[in-house]
Amino acid sequence: MVNQRAFVHNENDGSFNYLTLPTNVNSQATSINDHHDVVGFFMPTAATSDGFLLKDGHLTTLQFPGSTFTQAFGVNNEDDIVGAYQDANGNTHGFSYDDGHYTTLDVPGATMTVINGINNFDNVVGFFVDAAGNTEGVVGAPLQSLSQNDTTHFHHDTHTDHALT
Numbered sequence: 001m002v003n004q005r006a007f008v009h010n011e012n013d014g015s016f017n018y019l020t021l022p023t024n025v026n027s028q029a030t031s032i033n034d035h036h037d038v039v040g041f042f043m044p045t046a047a048t049s050d051g052f053l054l055k056d057g058h059l060t061t062l063q064f065p066g067s068t069f070t071q072a073f074g075v076n077n078e079d080d081i082v083g084a085y086q087d088a089n090g091n092t093h094g095f096s097y098d099d100g101h102y103t104t105l106d107v108p109g110a111t112m113t114v115i116n117g118i119n120n121f122d123n124v125v126g127f128f129v130d131a132a133g134n135t136e137g138v139v140g141a142p143l144q145s146l147s148q149n150d151t152t153h154f155h156h157d158t159h160t161d162h163a164l165t
Contacts, residue, residue: 039072074117
């Protein structure tokens with residue numbers, strides 16, 4: 001396995017600054033917002049993963065409750081964070097993290113959901129795998145609607161409505 005290290009590119013001087021993370025086998029910085037807050041994940045072991053938020057030089061570790069494999073993929077300017085986690089059975093779910101609260105975001109009937117990004121209007125993007133094994137892209141309406149199980153604001157690439165639950 002090739003070790004990966006998370007970094008941030010400094011636009012002022014062109015340097016690459018490696019992030020100082022807890023013990024890690026691999027790490028990736030996956031998103032940055034307009035305030036230079038960075039999210040990503042690091043792997044304390046080859047079989048575990050923790051998400052992180054690096055804000056103003058302070059590192060917050062993100063671990064979905066009950067999971068040993070959490071990865072943060074997107075952050076908006078309100079520091080709403082999205083990503084994916086694995087449950088105790090090894091199933092992958094999308095999630096959001098806002099002000100210390102985790103919410104599962106899954107497409108009903110999907111065998112796997114991953115949320116890759118969130119914009120400043122709280123719209124989310126990602127993908128899911130359906131029961132037939134097909135991978136499909138998704139776009140979700142505002143996070144607040146999705147976390148309240150609003151079933152009308154989630155679409156995938158064939159224009160069939162799905163809701164995150």
